[in-house]
Amino acid sequence: MTKTVELDHFDHALLKEMQRDNQTPARILAERVGLSQSAVLRRLRRLRAEGVIMADVSVVSPEILGVPVTVHVLVSIEHGSRTAGEFSRKLQSRPEIRHASYVTGGADFVLHLQVESMAAYAAFAREVFHDDPTVSEYHTYIAMREVVGPVAQPFAGGARI
DSSP: OOOOOOOOHHHHHHHHHHHHOTTOOHHHHHHHHTSOHHHHHHHHHHHHHTTSSOOOOOOOOTTTTTOOEEEEEEEEEOOOSSHHHHHHHHHHTOTTEEEEEEOSSSOSEEEEEEESOHHHHHHHHIIIIITOTTEEEEEEEEOSSOSSOTTOOBOTTSOBO
């Protein structure tokens, strides 16, 4: 069973600010959410301890890193006793993959990749999909632009924080 944590409006406000910039000083967070600096620090410690804040990370620019092409791929595989696990391990070894999920529905995996060019994606597809007999089909979607940023997480009720 999934653990849930009760969050009040101050917690939601803090999480929204932290997702925008997790390097914001506590005194500024306190001003923005209407709490004291010590209350902000106490809440942030609790949110980290309870696993609400899973990590403090930096979102890097794919363009500046030389991988400006965003590719989403739906992959279907032939099912066998170890097929999904083997394919998952294969995906974990590929640096182009930023996120991969094993899913239900019309495909088995949804992949998010960052590559330097369409030629780089073509090479990736050859190595990962074409050369793998367990891959039955894949569908590629090239992102034209980002609509919602990479860190805007929804909370209970569906609204983004």
